[in-house]
Amino acid sequence: MQQTAVHIDEHVLTERLMAGDPGAREFIYDHYGPALYHIILQVIADNEKAENALAQVFVYIFNDVSAYRESGDSTLFGWMMRIARQIALKYAGSELPGINGLMASNRSLLLRFTNSLPEEMQTIFRLCYYKGLSKEAVSRMLGWQPDEVERQLREALVLFRKFLNS
Amino acid sequence: MELHRYIESGIIESYALGLATASEIEELQYMRKLYPELNAEIRMVERRIEMVALTEGVMPSAGLKDRIFQRIDWDEQKAKEQDKSNYTFINIQSKDQNYITVHKWWKLFFIMVFIVSKVCLFAAIYYYLKYQQLQERKLEQASYPTEQRIPVK
Numbered sequence: 001m002q003q004t005a006v007h008i009d010e011h012v013l014t015e016r017l018m019a020g021d022p023g024a025r026e027f028i029y030d031h032y033g034p035a036l037y038h039i040i041l042q043v044i045a046d047n048e049k050a051e052n053a054l055a056q057v058f059v060y061i062f063n064d065v066s067a068y069r070e071s072g073d074s075t076l077f078g079w080m081m082r083i084a085r086q087i088a089l090k091y092a093g094s095e096l097p098g099i100n101g102l103m104a105s106n107r108s109l110l111l112r113f114t115n116s117l118p119e120e121m122q123t124i125f126r127l128c129y130y131k132g133l134s135k136e137a138v139s140r141m142l143g144w145q146p147d148e149v150e151r152q153l154r155e156a157l158v159l160f161r162k163f164l165n166s
Numbered sequence: 167m168e169l170h171r172y173i174e175s176g177i178i179e180s181y182a183l184g185l186a187t188a189s190e191i192e193e194l195q196y197m198r199k200l201y202p203e204l205n206a207e208i209r210m211v212e213r214r215i216e217m218v219a220l221t222e223g224v225m226p227s228a229g230l231k232d233r234i235f236q237r238i239d240w241d242e243q244k245a246k247e248q249d250k251s252n253y254t255f256i257n258i259q260s261k262d263q264n265y266i267t268v269h270k271w272w273k274l275f276f277i278m279v280f281i282v283s284k285v286c287l288f289a290a291i292y293y294y295l296k297y298q299q300l301q302e303r304k305l306e307q308a309s310y311p312t313e314q315r316i317p318v319k
Contacts, residue, residue: 025238029231034223035216041224051230058234063241072195074205078212081219082184109218128185135187153185157176164179164214 010076017065025062032077033058036084038108043088043130053091057084089132113163117156124149125156169201178204178211 016024037054044050061080073079114125127133127141135153139146180186181194198204 020242022235025235029234032220033231034225035219037226038219038222038224047227051226054226055230055234055237059237059241062238072198074208075212075216077216077219078182078208081182081212081215085184108222109215129183154176154180157179157183157185158174159176160179160183161174161176161211164211 014065014069014076017062018069020062028061029058032080035077036080039081039084040088042108042110043085043132044092049091050088053088054084056091057087060087085129085132092132109163113160116163117159121152121156121159124152128153169197169204172197173204173207178208181208182211182215 013024036057040050040053068079117125124138127138135149139149
């Protein structure tokens with residue numbers, strides 16, 4: 001699975017998606033669907049809601065694949081992953097902040113990373129990534145200086161870099 | 167070594183996860199132009215996340231795929247059908263929707279039906295009254311002879 005991911009010619013795949021090729025769409029769904037669904041589940045606790053969000057993600061990907069080209073994003077998955085999180089955050093908008101069902105499981109790399117962070121940094125990272133709050137909103141919420149939040153988030157991302165490389 | 171420091175700051179990870187602010191993204195795009203080797207670095211980070219994400223996938227329910235592809239097909243058909251201005255259709259969306267979509271010409275059709283029904287209603291009342299009048303007159307004529315007979319007696 002990991003091997004194929006590297007060998008997929010994203011340029012050709014994007015071209016085919018733009019042409020509306022059903023085969024390319026099916027490939028995208030089968031290949032990336034579960035990964036994108038997992039990303040959404042980290043933000044939305046409810047399975048049904050998460051599936052609706054996933055449907056919207058795919059409708060967006062299939063209809064607006066030209067946006068990927070124009071945005072100059074580097075990899076197709078990177079682009080899809082950011083869309084999935086953004087749409088999931090929009091869907092979860094009305095949801096009360098709290099620990100999601102999936103949060104408890106340590107299956108995901110990102111969750112393992114999040115749980116490994118020191119407490120304060122973890123709170124900031126959770127609010128920024130899983131709740132989609134801006135640094136300003138987080139600093140207001142926690143009553144901390146924006147600079148402090150910014151610094152801790154930066155540090156968390158440096159740690160994430162090391163975590164990924166390890 | 168400015169680039170090295172920039173990369174080590176975690177900006178790429180921030181961008182990859184979607185946490186970068188608009189100004190940070192702008193800065194990154196500028197740096198990408200300035201240092202094309204940065205592109206390879208971004209790609210590498212995204213690939214690493216991708217590889218892990220692909221092994222950690224969670225299967226959505228089996229029916230979702232059909233639902234998505236049906237919706238896509240439907241969107242495309244709708245786009246095609248919008249070109250045909252005379253086309254009339256009624257679309258009843260999947261079960262839990264409370265709305266149906268109909269072509270705008272149906273509006274004109276319903277207004278016409280409404281007007282015609284009103285005209286028919288008025289015509290019905292008018293002719294009913296006319297009929298009654300005639301009926302009364304007939305009755306009057308019929309009762310004349312009896313009235314005339316009374317004074318004779």
